Amino acid sequence: MLAIWPIFTSNQFLLTMASMVLLSAIGAASLNLIIRTGHVSLAHAGFMGIGAYGCVLAQLYLEWSFPIALIFGCLLSGLVALAVGPIILRLTGKYFVLVTFMLGEIIRMIFIEWKSLTGGSNGLSNFPPIHPIFESSINFYYLALIVSVLCVALCWRILTSELGRAIDSMREAEKVALCSGVPVIKIKILIFVIGCVLVAIQGAFQAHLIKFVDPTSFNDLASLNFVVMNVIGGMFHVAGPLIGTIFISLFPELLRDYVDYQRVIFGVVLIIVMAALPGGIVGTFARLRGKK
Amino acid sequence: MFSTRILRHVLFLLMFTALGIARAQAPEELKIGVIAPLSGGGTAWGLALQRGAQLAVDEVMAKGGLKIGDKVYAPKLVVFDSQYTAAGGRVAAERLISVEKVKFIIGPIGSPEVLGALPVTMKSETLMLSNGFAVPILKNPENSPYNFRVLNTSVEFGPAMVKWYRENYPKSKKVAMIGPNDSVGQMVVPQMAEVYKSQGFEVWSELYERGSKEFTPILLRMIAQKVDLFDLAGNAPSEVGLMIRQARQSGFKGHIWQAGGPAVDEAIAIAGKLSEGYMSFNVFDFDNPKAANFVKAYRAKYGTGIINAQTPIWHNATHMLFESMRRSGGTDVKAVRNSLEKLDGYEGGLVGPVSWGGLAEYGVNHQLLHEFLIVEVRDGKIMTRATITPVKR
Amino acid sequence: MFSMAMFGQALVNGVSLSAIYVLIALGFTLLFGIMRVVNFAHGAFAMLGGYALFFAYGQYQLPYAVAIIGSALLVASAGLIFEYFVVRWFYHKMFQSMIGLMGLNMAMVFTGVIVWDAHERSIPAAASEVLFVGDLVIPADRVVVLAVAIVVLFLFWMFISKTKYGLAMRAASQDVEIAGTQGINARRIYQVAFFIAIFMTALAGSLYTQVYALSPFVGERILMVAFVVVILGGMGSIPGAALGGILLGLSESFLSTFFGAAVSTFVTFGAVILLLVVRPWGILGEPE
Numbered sequence: 001m002l003a004i005w006p007i008f009t010s011n012q013f014l015l016t017m018a019s020m021v022l023l024s025a026i027g028a029a030s031l032n033l034i035i036r037t038g039h040v041s042l043a044h045a046g047f048m049g050i051g052a053y054g055c056v057l058a059q060l061y062l063e064w065s066f067p068i069a070l071i072f073g074c075l076l077s078g079l080v081a082l083a084v085g086p087i088i089l090r091l092t093g094k095y096f097v098l099v100t101f102m103l104g105e106i107i108r109m110i111f112i113e114w115k116s117l118t119g120g121s122n123g124l125s126n127f128p129p130i131h132p133i134f135e136s137s138i139n140f141y142y143l144a145l146i147v148s149v150l151c152v153a154l155c156w157r158i159l160t161s162e163l164g165r166a167i168d169s170m171r172e173a174e175k176v177a178l179c180s181g182v183p184v185i186k187i188k189i190l191i192f193v194i195g196c197v198l199v200a201i202q203g204a205f206q207a208h209l210i211k212f213v214d215p216t217s218f219n220d221l222a223s224l225n226f227v228v229m230n231v232i233g234g235m236f237h238v239a240g241p242l243i244g245t246i247f248i249s250l251f252p253e254l255l256r257d258y259v260d261y262q263r264v265i266f267g268v269v270l271i272i273v274m275a276a277l278p279g280g281i282v283g284t285f286a287r288l289r290g291k292k
Numbered sequence: 293m294f295s296t297r298i299l300r301h302v303l304f305l306l307m308f309t310a311l312g313i314a315r316a317q318a319p320e321e322l323k324i325g326v327i328a329p330l331s332g333g334g335t336a337w338g339l340a341l342q343r344g345a346q347l348a349v350d351e352v353m354a355k356g357g358l359k360i361g362d363k364v365y366a367p368k369l370v371v372f373d374s375q376y377t378a379a380g381g382r383v384a385a386e387r388l389i390s391v392e393k394v395k396f397i398i399g400p401i402g403s404p405e406v407l408g409a410l411p412v413t414m415k416s417e418t419l420m421l422s423n424g425f426a427v428p429i430l431k432n433p434e435n436s437p438y439n440f441r442v443l444n445t446s447v448e449f450g451p452a453m454v455k456w457y458r459e460n461y462p463k464s465k466k467v468a469m470i471g472p473n474d475s476v477g478q479m480v481v482p483q484m485a486e487v488y489k490s491q492g493f494e495v496w497s498e499l500y501e502r503g504s505k506e507f508t509p510i511l512l513r514m515i516a517q518k519v520d521l522f523d524l525a526g527n528a529p530s531e532v533g534l535m536i537r538q539a540r541q542s543g544f545k546g547h548i549w550q551a552g553g554p555a556v557d558e559a560i561a562i563a564g565k566l567s568e569g570y571m572s573f574n575v576f577d578f579d580n581p582k583a584a585n586f587v588k589a590y591r592a593k594y595g596t597g598i599i600n601a602q603t604p605i606w607h608n609a610t611h612m613l614f615e616s617m618r619r620s621g622g623t624d625v626k627a628v629r630n631s632l633e634k635l636d637g638y639e640g641g642l643v644g645p646v647s648w649g650g651l652a653e654y655g656v657n658h659q660l661l662h663e664f665l666i667v668e669v670r671d672g673k674i675m676t677r678a679t680i681t682p683v684k685r
Numbered sequence: 686m687f688s689m690a691m692f693g694q695a696l697v698n699g700v701s702l703s704a705i706y707v708l709i710a711l712g713f714t715l716l717f718g719i720m721r722v723v724n725f726a727h728g729a730f731a732m733l734g735g736y737a738l739f740f741a742y743g744q745y746q747l748p749y750a751v752a753i754i755g756s757a758l759l760v761a762s763a764g765l766i767f768e769y770f771v772v773r774w775f776y777h778k779m780f781q782s783m784i785g786l787m788g789l790n791m792a793m794v795f796t797g798v799i800v801w802d803a804h805e806r807s808i809p810a811a812a813s814e815v816l817f818v819g820d821l822v823i824p825a826d827r828v829v830v831l832a833v834a835i836v837v838l839f840l841f842w843m844f845i846s847k848t849k850y851g852l853a854m855r856a857a858s859q860d861v862e863i864a865g866t867q868g869i870n871a872r873r874i875y876q877v878a879f880f881i882a883i884f885m886t887a888l889a890g891s892l893y894t895q896v897y898a899l900s901p902f903v904g905e906r907i908l909m910v911a912f913v914v915v916i917l918g919g920m921g922s923i924p925g926a927a928l929g930g931i932l933l934g935l936s937e938s939f940l941s942t943f944f945g946a947a948v949s950t951f952v953t954f955g956a957v958i959l960l961l962v963v964r965p966w967g968i969l970g971e972p973e
Contacts, residue, residue: 011390011391012386012389012390012412012416013383013386013387013389013390013391014390016382016383016386016412017383017386020379020383040780087962088962090962091961091962091965093779094723094779094920095961095965095966098912098916098961098965099958099961099962099965101912102954102957102958102961103958105954106951106954106955106958109501109947109950109951109954112473112478113473113947115478120473120478121473121474121475121477121478122403122404122426122475122478122479123378123404123407123475125407125428126428126432126433206379209382210378210379210382210408211407211408211411212378212404212407212408214378214404214475216376216377216378216404217377217378217379224787227780227783227784228784228787231780231781231783231784232784235780253383253387256372256373256387259330259371259372259373260330260799261795261799262373263331263791263792263794263795264791264792264795264796264799266788266791267787267788267789267790267791267792267793267795268788268792269788270784270785270787270788270791271771271785271788271789271792274774274775274781274784274785274788275771275774275775275781275785278778278781331795335798335803335902336803336804336805339802339803473947498945498946499946499947500946501946501947501950503905503906503909504906504946505897505898505903505906506702506897506937508698508938509695509698509937509938509939509940509941509942509946509949510941510942510945510946512691512694512695512698512942513941513942513943513945516691529804529805530805530898530900533805533807533898534897534898541815541822541824542694542822543822558804558805561805561806561807562805562807562898564807564813594802595802597802597804598804598805600804
């Protein structure tokens, strides 16, 4: 169904919004992987930025083609994740949140301060496109659709496999899992790296959608957005982050007419949803269904 | 029967004529898009945009509507928040163009949001009157066909200001600049540094993380440099007042001014007596009798708070758009754009006659060169020391 | 550059920064210690404190001591209404509280924009003199802040360690169920704790906005400072908040003065990360 509706409309806005939602779903789903291991990362947007800058810089200065530049951006993100993962993944709960918050800020500050490389706060623009075919909104949409489906499917496969079961057992009773021979820290690092590589993919594609890369797109608010998508949608169900992405991306559009009040309304809605639906939207459905 | 048929025809005819007259007199709605940062770091400016544009619309409506050719239009602003980000500018532009079907957009303000919106507005041939200091906004391979910048940037006013300062204070040799590390500061501080250096000054500069309020450590660092002039270029109004106050409290005795902003009202409000002698770029004198109606209308609608200095800029831009429509005789974008390009001399707002420039810098004459003032705070009041017209280049 | 006079002044600036930071962190760490709530609306309450003082002292010109305490009391009382309708659904629920309170923060800040407009205002200083001690420059309003910080810290320490309520709060923070068996009404304790926390936050907010400037957005920076101070000192620890505030204030002052703002930020963040990795519960916190 997702593949068919664009044929019936040429509304650029809908196509762009849809592409953005699809790309954001990658970030939300990849963060969900990390959350399932019991760690909430507030640096996710930072890794998205590493992917974006890595890809665009490779295209601009090394004149690599997009596919190679994309891989480069992902590798870069993965390497950083691999470097910091073993250190920070030993922390639990709220401490991990705090350290990733600081990590995200440091990454953002590097984007800002390393002006000669990243263009600083004024970012990078006028970089080569993915391919002239994708300049049209419809074609880009289909590209985003394919990429997004692949990434989310990967997350889904991981979570429903043996590995996924190990992850759940780790989260619910870490010491027991350890004793059963589950290589806890190795799995956490693996999942962390995978998650960061996936969100780097989002970063690269999103950079080409907006045609502009700047540090403000990768700040703490952006990371928080991914977390909110997960919590609102439901952290422990596969569909959770997807529902959350749709909600967070589209709800502000509904409020456009109330331009003065939109943030107030959005804030109140967040409160109500969190207070009334602690398991997130999907979690609540699951509970209701379970109760029947 | 014959007569009833004729009667019916006559009635229909009368009805249509009446409707036709009514329609000719009922103004047709003309949607004008506005993209403004109404959340995130630029909210004060975003509100200035929204309010300035709205006041211009109100003025036109008070005169019976926007008369273009033989039609009367009722302009209506459709305002979207860009959240001061590139993605926000892009989505707002897309929605305005694809859903609201606007052909004219006023705003955005910050470089990221303008750069985010440009690909879409260029492709869809939508006319934009915007701001944003980043050079690629006007200087790009396409020659910026549908985008016009309606506020002077430091490239336009910087050299003239520094020259004026040099002439009035020949003994000053060293200048310090402290600015934020956001898109404005990182663009403006190096630009102004070049201008100062080309006029023989020694320059020291430092950037801070946007959001800081405590500048005494950096100011202490600056005082150790023994500078004669402290330029607040690139700082937002919220920081200007604090910097002046903290600099004076820290014992800085040299000149303080801003080749940028402007934020003179905010400076007086926050720094109080310590703002004595503070000089600045200014676009508009709110005490000018010409401004009385504008100020009255603003106060009636938006209360007694400080009027952000960008408000008259956007009010002016909106009037420029309306006049271009009038002169082109319609609402066709290309025709309006061509009229806009030829609007030199028109004075519809409060910032002097239109003058387009920028060919030498950007490759296209889409930079508005409005008059500006150099002002000084004396006894809590803003005195004009010079009125300057940027040179067309 | 590295002269005695500069050192001295950097020290003075650092101490005044520390006082502000300690005050900001106190309410934040109290809420976490007792109710395990990360108050993302911390900045918004501080902002309310600022506006309350603006009207009490700036507009109605009540005597300063009355204005500052009265405005904090007013905001704390209003806080109880927010507590009843919003905050109490989120006690002991880490993620839900994070996002729910973020929503509260957004709603409060942008309501502030609607009611009070976005532009910056100034609150008249309690004391506008500048004291000169040798080569050192000491603005009097900073001394006021320092005095208030010391008094508040002292009073709060007395409350926590010497009064019945304080003891009950400490018990509840360690184990709320067992405290309940001892006859401690958890709900009442939480309300008292919330009231005190918001009182301190509003007080910090009014002083902060008086020293700097007031707008609906002041809370952003205040929240960030609270986070860093409390991470340094230990979440839930009052002496930790004091220590964290002092560390942050002094290091920021010295590093910015002698090495510039960027260096100061990187070093501070790097140190915080290092601390989190090596000793996550902060310098004076307790491992859980």
